[in-house]
Amino acid sequence: MPTPRLHWMRGRAEAEGGETRALEWIGCDDAGAAIARVVRLQGPIHTGWRLYRAVALDTEARVVQLRPPPPAGADWLACIGGQVVGRAALPLQAVRTAEAALGTG
Amino acid sequence: MSETPLDKIRNIGITAHIDAGKTTTTERILYYTGVSHRIGEVHDGNTTTDYMEQERERGITITSAAVTCEWKGHRINIIDTPGHIDFNIEVNRSLRVLDGAVFIIEGVAGVQPQSETNWRLADRYNVPRLIFINKLDRTGADFYRAFDTLKEKLDIVALPLQLPIGVEDQFSGVVDLVEMKAIIWEGGELGAKYHDAPIPDDLLEKAREYRQLLLDTALSVDDAAMEEYFEAGDVATATLKRCIKAATISGAFRPVLCGTAFKNKGVQPLLDAVLDYLPSPIDVPGIKIAAEEGEDEHAERRRIKADPKAPFAGLAFKIINDKYGTLTFVRVYAGTLRSGDMVQNTTRGHRERIGRMFQMHADKRAEIKEVSAGDIAAFVGLKDTMTGDTLAAAEDPVVLERMAFPVPVIDISVEPRTKESVEKMTIGLQKLAGEDPSLRLRTDQESGQTILSGMGELHLEIIIDRLKREYGVEANIGAPQVAYRETISRAVTETYTHKKQTGGSGQYAEVKIVFEPLERNGGVVFENKVVGGSVPREYIPAVEKGIRVQADTGVLAGFPTVDFKYTLIDGKYHDVDSSALAFEIAAKACFREGMKKAGPIILEPIMDVEVTTPQDHVGDVVGDLNRRRGMIQNQESSGSTIIVRAHVPLKEMFGYISDLRSMTKGRASFTMQFHHYDPVPRNIADEIMTKSA
Numbered sequence: 171m172p173t174p175r176l177h178w179m180r181g182r183a184e185a186e187g188g189e190t191r192a193l194e195w196i197g198c199d200d201a202g203a204a205i206a207r208v209v210r211l212q213g214p215i216h217t218g219w220r221l222y223r224a225v226a227l228d229t230e231a232r233v234v235q236l237r238p239p240p241p242a243g244a245d246w247l248a249c250i251g252g253q254v255v256g257r258a259a260l261p262l263q264a265v266r267t268a269e270a271a272l273g274t275g
Numbered sequence: 276m277s278e279t280p281l282d283k284i285r286n287i288g289i290t291a292h293i294d295a296g297k298t299t300t301t302e303r304i305l306y307y308t309g310v311s312h313r314i315g316e317v318h319d320g321n322t323t324t325d326y327m328e329q330e331r332e333r334g335i336t337i338t339s340a341a342v343t344c345e346w347k348g349h350r351i352n353i354i355d356t357p358g359h360i361d362f363n364i365e366v367n368r369s370l371r372v373l374d375g376a377v378f379i380i381e382g383v384a385g386v387q388p389q390s391e392t393n394w395r396l397a398d399r400y401n402v403p404r405l406i407f408i409n410k411l412d413r414t415g416a417d418f419y420r421a422f423d424t425l426k427e428k429l430d431i432v433a434l435p436l437q438l439p440i441g442v443e444d445q446f447s448g449v450v451d452l453v454e455m456k457a458i459i460w461e462g463g464e465l466g467a468k469y470h471d472a473p474i475p476d477d478l479l480e481k482a483r484e485y486r487q488l489l490l491d492t493a494l495s496v497d498d499a500a501m502e503e504y505f506e507a508g509d510v511a512t513a514t515l516k517r518c519i520k521a522a523t524i525s526g527a528f529r530p531v532l533c534g535t536a537f538k539n540k541g542v543q544p545l546l547d548a549v550l551d552y553l554p555s556p557i558d559v560p561g562i563k564i565a566a567e568e569g570e571d572e573h574a575e576r577r578r579i580k581a582d583p584k585a586p587f588a589g590l591a592f593k594i595i596n597d598k599y600g601t602l603t604f605v606r607v608y609a610g611t612l613r614s615g616d617m618v619q620n621t622t623r624g625h626r627e628r629i630g631r632m633f634q635m636h637a638d639k640r641a642e643i644k645e646v647s648a649g650d651i652a653a654f655v656g657l658k659d660t661m662t663g664d665t666l667a668a669a670e671d672p673v674v675l676e677r678m679a680f681p682v683p684v685i686d687i688s689v690e691p692r693t694k695e696s697v698e699k700m701t702i703g704l705q706k707l708a709g710e711d712p713s714l715r716l717r718t719d720q721e722s723g724q725t726i727l728s729g730m731g732e733l734h735l736e737i738i739i740d741r742l743k744r745e746y747g748v749e750a751n752i753g754a755p756q757v758a759y760r761e762t763i764s765r766a767v768t769e770t771y772t773h774k775k776q777t778g779g780s781g782q783y784a785e786v787k788i789v790f791e792p793l794e795r796n797g798g799v800v801f802e803n804k805v806v807g808g809s810v811p812r813e814y815i816p817a818v819e820k821g822i823r824v825q826a827d828t829g830v831l832a833g834f835p836t837v838d839f840k841y842t843l844i845d846g847k848y849h850d851v852d853s854s855a856l857a858f859e860i861a862a863k864a865c866f867r868e869g870m871k872k873a874g875p876i877i878l879e880p881i882m883d884v885e886v887t888t889p890q891d892h893v894g895d896v897v898g899d900l901n902r903r904r905g906m907i908q909n910q911e912s913s914g915s916t917i918i919v920r921a922h923v924p925l926k927e928m929f930g931y932i933s934d935l936r937s938m939t940k941g942r943a944s945f946t947m948q949f950h951h952y953d954p955v956p957r958n959i960a961d962e963i964m965t966k967s968a
Contacts, residue, residue: 177505178501178502178505179502179505180498180502183498190498191498192498192501195501260491260492260495261495261501262490262491262494262495262501262504263491265505
C-alpha cells in the first residue's frame with residue numbers, strides 16, 4: 171500500500187470494555203486542515219423514542235441516520251466534506267477509500 | 276514446578292477431527308523441544324501421548340494426555356485430545372481448563388464435523404485459538420480451499436499469518452506474513468533444520484496482498500498501532516504481534532498457520548505462534564465463580580485471577596485410576612499448594628488432604644513438592660473429589676463454574692460371566708465411571724441387569740475392553756440399545772392417596788401434583804406450591820425424591836422420563852400415620868397414574884450424520900439414508916467427493932459402516948454425533964413397548 175498522503179489522527183472516541191477506542195479518524199492536509207474523515211458506524215441506537223438501525227456522527231457529533239442501512243461488514247464510512255465517498259469493513263480500508271477519492275493515495 | 280514466571284507459561288490443547296494429525300503434531304513438538312529423542316508415529320503405535328494399549332492397537336487417541344515441554348524460555352503444557360466423537364468428553368474437559376488451543380484442520384478436507392463440534396465447545400469456554408492447516412503434502416491438499424471452509428463452516432473471521440510455498444509433494448515451506456520472509460525446510464534431520472529466505476518472486480504479489488489484509492484487520496484492534504502505521508506507513512513486528520495477540524485473545528479474528536506435521540514442516544513456527552499469540556495465565560480474564568441458585572448463568576461475576584499469592588483455587592478436571600491409586604488432575608487458578616496441605620472441596624463441602632503431587636508426562640510422572648497458579652498437576656490421595664469439583668482454600672471457599680457433560684445415547688447390558696466376578700465388576704465399573712463423566716451406570720429395576728450408557732459403540736467397546744484388561748472381568752455383553760427417553764405431551768393434575776391403616780402403625784399421605792411438559796433438555800424440575808401446611812415441610816423432600824426415583828422408570832417402556840416439571844400444589848397428612856416413606860410412596864404412585872394421563876411419548880436420539888462419498892455413489896447413499904428414516908439436510912461437493920449431511924435416528928445407524936462400505940465398494944466414510952431427541956413414530960413406539968413388555 172502506498173504511504174498515506176494525509177495526516178491521520180484520532181477524532182472522537184468512546185470507552186469500550188475498559189479502553190477508549192476511536193470512533194473516527196480525521197485526515198488533515200499538510201497545513202493541518204481537516205479534509206477527510208472515516209467514521210465508525212453504530213447501531214442500533216435508541217435516541218428519544220426512536221430506534222435507529224445504523225447511524226454515524228457528523229462533524230458536529232450529531233446522529234445521522236443511514237438509509238438504507240449499509241450491508242453487513244461495512245462498518246466504516248469514508249467521508250470527504252459532508253459527502254460519503256465509500257464504505258469499508260475496516261478503518262484502514264476506509265482510509266484508503268478516502269485517499270483514493272481525493273486522489274492523494 | 277512454579278519457577279517459570281507466569282507470563283512464560285502456556286496451557287494449550289491440540290484438538291481436531293479424527294485423523295487430522297493432532298498426535299502427529301504433538302509428537303513433532305516433543306521432538307523439536309527436546310523432550311523426546313525420536314519421533315513416534317501413530318501408525319507404528321509408538322507415540323508418547325497415545326500410551327494406552329487400546330490407543331496403540333487402534334491408532335486412535337482415546338484419552339487426553341498431558342505433556343510438558345520448553346520452547347525459547349517458555350514452558351508449554353500441552354493436552355493432546357481425541358478426535359473421535361465418542362470420546363468428546365476428553366475435549367470438553369480439556370478445553371474447560373486450558374488458556375488456549377491449536378485447532379488442526381486437514382488440508383484436503385478442510386473443516387470436518389468434529390472440528391465444528393470442538394470449535395463450538397471452545398466458543399462456550401471462550402478459549403483463544405490458533406488454526407493450523409495440516410497435511411499440505413497430501414494429494415489434493417489446497418490451503419486456500421481449506422481456508423475457505425473456516426468461514427463457511429465455522430462462520431469466523433480467519434486471517435492467514437502464513438501462505439504455503441508449493442503444494443502436495445512440492446510443499447517446501449511457508450511465507451511468514453508477519454515478518455515478510457520465507458521459511459524453508461531443508462529436508463533430512465526430521466525437519467529440525469530450516470532457514471529464512473526471501474519470498475519467492477511468484478508469491479510476492481500474493482504475500483503483499485495478504486499482508487495488507489493482515490495489517491488492515493490486526494491494527495484495527497489497537498488505535499496506537501493505527502497511529503504508528505499512519506506515521507511510518509508500516510508497523511514494527513512487535514506492534515503487529517501485540518495486535519494479533521490481542522485479537523486472538525478477544526476472538527476478533529483467528530490466526531491461521533500451515534504446514535505438514537508428518538513431513539516435519541511448519542511445526543516450529545507453530546510453536547513460536549503459541550508463545551507470541553496464545554495467552555499466558557495472566558493474559559486471560561480469570562475463571563468465573565459459579566452462579567448462585569437462581570442467578571443468571573451468563574451474568575458477570577467475580578473472577579479468580581492467576582496469582583500465586585492469592586488463596587488457593589483449582590478445578591479437578593480429570594481422574595484416572597492406575598496401579599498406584601487414583602490420580603486427580605487439577606488446574607490451579609490461584610494460590611500455591613504443597614504436599615500435605617489441606618484444601619476444601621467446596622463443591623461437596625468436605626476437606627481433603629493433598630498427598631503426593633506429580634507433573635505428568637503422558638503416562639510418566641515426576642514428583643513435585645508444590646504447585647502454583649497457572650499450573651496443571653496430578654494429586655494423589657484425594658478421597659472424594661470428582662471431575663468438575665472445585666478445591667479451594669478455607670479462607671476463600673469459592674466454587675468455580677462447573678463443567679457440562681454430554682448426554683449418553685447408547686446403552687448396553689453387562690453381566691459378569693462368573694459369580695466371583697460380580698464384586699470385581701461393580702468396583703471396576705464404578706472406577707471407570709468415576710474417570711469418565713460421559714459414562715453412566717444404572718441398574719434396570721425390572722431385570723436387575725447393570726446398564727452402561729455411553730457416547731457410542733466404540734466408547735462402550737473400549738470400556739468393556741478396559742474392564743477385562745485392567746480389572747480382569749470377563750463379562751457377557753448385550754447388544755447395544757438406543758438410550759430412549761420418555762416424556763409427556765400435555766399438562767395434567769393428579770391426586771393420589773396412599774392409605775394403609777389396617778392394624779398396627781398405619782401409613783397415610785395424599786399428594787396433589789401438576790405434571791407439565793418442558794422443552795427438550797429441560798430436565799426434571801420440581802416446584803413446591805403448598806400453602807397452609809397441607810403437606811408439612813419435612814415431607815416435601817420425600818415427595819421430590821419419590822418422583823425423581825420413579826422418573827427413572829417411565830410408564831411406557833421403562834426408559835427414564837425427562838423434560839417435565841412437577842409442582843406439588845396440595846395434599847393431606849395424618850398426625851400419627853404420616854411419614855416421609857408414606858409421602859414418597861404416594862408421590863411414586865401419583866407419578867405412575869399422572870404420567871399415563873399426560874400423553875406420554877417415547878423420544879429417540881437423532882444423529883447428525885455426515886457421509887463423504889465419491890460422486891457416483893451419491894444416489895445409493897441418499898436412498899439408503901432415506902430408508903433409514905433420515906432427513907437429508909444438505910449436499911455439497913469437495914473436489915471429486917460429495918458430502919451428504921442428514922439427521923438420522925440412532926436406531927437405524929447400527930451396523931451402518933458395513934452397509935456403507937458394501938454400497939460404495941469401501942470408498943465412502945461417515946461420521947456421526949448426537950444432535951437432538953425427537954418423538955419416535957407411532958409404529959416404532961409400539962414395537963419398543965412390545966419388546967419391553
